[in-house]
Amino acid sequence: MKRRTFLLGTAGAAGALMVGWSILPPRQRLMTAQTLPVREGQVALNGWVKIAADDSVTVVMSKSEMGQGIYTGLAMLLAEELDADWARVRIEQSPIDGIYNNLAAVVDGLPFHPDDDSAITRLVGWITKKTVREIGIMVTGGSSSIKDLWLPMREAGASARAMLIGAAAEQWKVPPGECRAETGRVLHASGKSASFGELAALAGRQPLPGGVSLKEPARFKLVGQSVRRIEARSKLDGTAQFGMDVLLPGMLYASVSMCPTLGGKVARFESAAAAKLPGVKKVLAIDAYNGGSGGVAVIADTPFHAMRALEKVSVEWDHGAAAGVSSAAVYRRLTQTLDKESGHAYYSHGDADAALKSAAKTLSAEYSAPYLAHAAMEPMNCTAQFKDGMATVWAGVQSPTLARNHAAKVLGIATEKVDVREQLLGGGFGRRWEVDVVSQAAAIAREAGGVPVQTFWSREQDMAHDYYRPACVSRFKAGLDAAGNLIAWHNSAAGQAIVLSSLKRNFGLPGAGPDKTTDEGAFDQPYEWPNARIGYEIVDLPVPVGFWRSVGHSHHAFFKESFIDEAAAAAGRDPVEFRAALLVRHPRQLRVLKRAAELSGWGMPLAPGDDGATRARGVALHQSFGSVVAQVAEVSVGADKSIRVHRVVCVVDCGMPVNPNLIRQQMESAIVFGLSAALYQEIEIKNGQVQQSNYHDFQVLRMDACPVIETDIIPSSEHPEGVGEPGTPPIAPAVANALYALTGQRLRALPLKLA
Amino acid sequence: MLMLKINGKEVKVDAEPDTPLLWVLRGELHMNGTKFGCGMALCGTCTVHLDGEPVRSCVTPISEIGARNITTIEGLQGSEAEALKTAWTELDVVQCGYCQSGQLMSASALLKKTPNPSDADIDAAMSGNICRCGTYPRIRAAIHQAAGKKGA
Numbered sequence A: 001m002k003r004r005t006f007l008l009g010t011a012g013a014a015g016a017l018m019v020g021w022s023i024l025p026p027r028q029r030l031m032t033a034q035t036l037p038v039r040e041g042q043v044a045l046n047g048w049v050k051i052a053a054d055d056s057v058t059v060v061m062s063k064s065e066m067g068q069g070i071y072t073g074l075a076m077l078l079a080e081e082l083d084a085d086w087a088r089v090r091i092e093q094s095p096i097d098g099i100y101n102n103l104a105a106v107v108d109g110l111p112f113h114p115d116d117d118s119a120i121t122r123l124v125g126w127i128t129k130k131t132v133r134e135i136g137i138m139v140t141g142g143s144s145s146i147k148d149l150w151l152p153m154r155e156a157g158a159s160a161r162a163m164l165i166g167a168a169a170e171q172w173k174v175p176p177g178e179c180r181a182e183t184g185r186v187l188h189a190s191g192k193s194a195s196f197g198e199l200a201a202l203a204g205r206q207p208l209p210g211g212v213s214l215k216e217p218a219r220f221k222l223v224g225q226s227v228r229r230i231e232a233r234s235k236l237d238g239t240a241q242f243g244m245d246v247l248l249p250g251m252l253y254a255s256v257s258m259c260p261t262l263g264g265k266v267a268r269f270e271s272a273a274a275a276k277l278p279g280v281k282k283v284l285a286i287d288a289y290n291g292g293s294g295g296v297a298v299i300a301d302t303p304f305h306a307m308r309a310l311e312k313v314s315v316e317w318d319h320g321a322a323a324g325v326s327s328a329a330v331y332r333r334l335t336q337t338l339d340k341e342s343g344h345a346y347y348s349h350g351d352a353d354a355a356l357k358s359a360a361k362t363l364s365a366e367y368s369a370p371y372l373a374h375a376a377m378e379p380m381n382c383t384a385q386f387k388d389g390m391a392t393v394w395a396g397v398q399s400p401t402l403a404r405n406h407a408a409k410v411l412g413i414a415t416e417k418v419d420v421r422e423q424l425l426g427g428g429f430g431r432r433w434e435v436d437v438v439s440q441a442a443a444i445a446r447e448a449g450g451v452p453v454q455t456f457w458s459r460e461q462d463m464a465h466d467y468y469r470p471a472c473v474s475r476f477k478a479g480l481d482a483a484g485n486l487i488a489w490h491n492s493a494a495g496q497a498i499v500l501s502s503l504k505r506n507f508g509l510p511g512a513g514p515d516k517t518t519d520e521g522a523f524d525q526p527y528e529w530p531n532a533r534i535g536y537e538i539v540d541l542p543v544p545v546g547f548w549r550s551v552g553h554s555h556h557a558f559f560k561e562s563f564i565d566e567a568a569a570a571a572g573r574d575p576v577e578f579r580a581a582l583l584v585r586h587p588r589q590l591r592v593l594k595r596a597a598e599l600s601g602w603g604m605p606l607a608p609g610d611d612g613a614t615r616a617r618g619v620a621l622h623q624s625f626g627s628v629v630a631q632v633a634e635v636s637v638g639a640d641k642s643i644r645v646h647r648v649v650c651v652v653d654c655g656m657p658v659n660p661n662l663i664r665q666q667m668e669s670a671i672v673f674g675l676s677a678a679l680y681q682e683i684e685i686k687n688g689q690v691q692q693s694n695y696h697d698f699q700v701l702r703m704d705a706c707p708v709i710e711t712d713i714i715p716s717s718e719h720p721e722g723v724g725e726p727g728t729p730p731i732a733p734a735v736a737n738a739l740y741a742l743t744g745q746r747l748r749a750l751p752l753k754l755a
Numbered sequence B: 001m002l003m004l005k006i007n008g009k010e011v012k013v014d015a016e017p018d019t020p021l022l023w024v025l026r027g028e029l030h031m032n033g034t035k036f037g038c039g040m041a042l043c044g045t046c047t048v049h050l051d052g053e054p055v056r057s058c059v060t061p062i063s064e065i066g067a068r069n070i071t072t073i074e075g076l077q078g079s080e081a082e083a084l085k086t087a088w089t090e091l092d093v094v095q096c097g098y099c100q101s102g103q104l105m106s107a108s109a110l111l112k113k114t115p116n117p118s119d120a121d122i123d124a125a126m127s128g129n130i131c132r133c134g135t136y137p138r139i140r141a142a143i144h145q146a147a148g149k150k151g152a
């Protein structure tokens, strides 16, 4: 009953925001407010596709390409329904417009259990979508792109196809029903045929079709194929343009140094020595933007001149509120919180406390995870120009809307006066959702007399001024009956809240109420615990936290899948069989688990590797972003206690696989990303200052430590789900569980270190 | 004023002699295919060849280069490079792509020296190149594939 009250409460709170909007007629996602710009001979058939006389089909990309292959995936969806010739498909970044707003990411953020299909959940989901369409933003994140655009891209393709067919029918004076499209041409039964390019101009004058029908999946030609990445070529010859590669006539470069204490700012600075150095144009102090830190910047003619002069600026810092914060104090604060609180219950079923009391056997444990940096390969940067009251921003960002809004805010101009030119992202992982560097670049450009300035960070600045994956402590209690069945599950965790802090710094909204990302991965899992209570207590701390690939799942999966393993061991049962017994009513999840066990040779003896070291397997199953992933890791331990991961079997059910090769690529990527964190990474804070500075003390998995990864995709005809993140959560627990099997040591803190 | 030989061309460079090659390429010559990742020889994104040897351009002052030939991703040619690019394409190696110039520079130097590298050779030659997107399994496979094709 408690749960119902909470759901209603959420709907009510959101309702207040919605009244003004829900009376507007629903707007479709086909047409932009302003028609898309076209070049000579090109026609925009809707807000998603342009066709040119030269037969090229340009698909408009509303999402950011940060390595996940979304340009390819989205172009495939549209080209499929258009019956385009894939060889003629091009891509182009979209402008900012409401039709490109991301609905799926926001709906996924609602704090509902995925099994909850009640009328209330559906209603809240529907209202949220409608609201986001009107007042939402463009954002790439939450593994939501394909999910979000699965229908809109296809509708846009089908609608454009209908217009091309309409044009051909008009020209040939035949009924449209007698024409069909195939590989970039419209064909008629009589043998007449015309290419899309030949029909483009006439198609542009056809009315927008009222309704279109989409293909049955059985008729898909592109979707489901391992189509190669559309932008790959440019990444092999140095021509791909990332934010940092933007070149503009007369541009200058700004190197920045921020207060080493998180949230601190400049008290005073001395720039005379720096100003004398070659190429230096200006030395200035910059404010703390978007919950970050203030600092000094040197504007110069080249990046190197700017960096070198920056070393000669002496600064006296005003360290601010975080000066006393250390990782050890954070850990103490979180455990003290858990001594008193069991947190807001995100999920509650049966009576966990009573079941614990009646259990034949109980066990308990405390887990923890540290702050983590994103450390994308391309350090943060943004190029901006402010001239005649207008601004242009060139950057690789996960949300162009947010970039535009914050540049406008810093410059004190209307958002319409800011033009954002999206660039390729040299990795995002959630870091490029934040626009601190955009605000900074706008402020710096304001001081540059109308010339474009690229503001760029060193690796050290990037490491010390991130929005970190929050540190978290999580406590568990479990109860087993006499037969070794899990009858009670009690979990409470404490840490900071990501969405709430992000809403505050990015939208100026008060951060209050439950925050799904704090407890996702703990409360929203498929296990059929007969009695469970899963809660999270939000603790406010002056460390900036943000979205880090798989967000709350990144640490909760480690906690939950490790403790399930502990429960299996306490029950004296096999870890796969123990999990399977908790998935009786979840055939989808069960299938993924069983398949991973089968492919990994679970239960079969494991031969030692070439190095002669004994190996063991560990398993983990986790559901995130709509997808279910199971992984089995094979590990060994070196004489120096070093952990070696040899092979990872990964099985994913992500709904209908749009591009199997890109899905496999994302699983590999997510596993390597998660392994880096599991084996090496920790951001440590002392006196409010991040202690790590570069890739030597914040290590990333390298070639020589990379396991063999085998990915299997479960065939499915369900709605496609996320793939960019779901591969990350299971890897840390799979490795930890394998280490337990091998050594008997249960590692309850990340990064994993054997005693 | 200094003369450098970049991708077969003599280039006049107007930068202080202690300027790292990376920043001359990017900041002065606007050859942006070579990337900045760490500035401390830790990540390999800035890898170029000096007379065929892979070096980290972020820690190589131009004064130390002398008459050696500099090859960057823009000028990377030859049978190894072509075989690698084909394998990279066929196996769909790249993700965000930011590290890939450096990966290809390291891989092509490896193949030139060791036409049929073992896994251990690949580990030794490629472990200085970080890929945050985790393209390592495909890079390994692509190097093997390119080596096979070249030898055939």
Ligand code: FES
Residues within 6 Å of the ligand: B035, B036, B037, B038, B039, B040, B041, B042, B043, B044, B045, B046, B047, B056, B057, B058, B059
């Ligand atoms: S930028 Fe040179 S090795 Fe990282």
Ligand code: FES
Residues within 6 Å of the ligand: A067, A377, A426, A427, B094, B095, B096, B097, B098, B099, B100, B130, B131, B132, B133, B134, B135
């Ligand atoms: S492809 Fe993104 S860092 Fe390697």
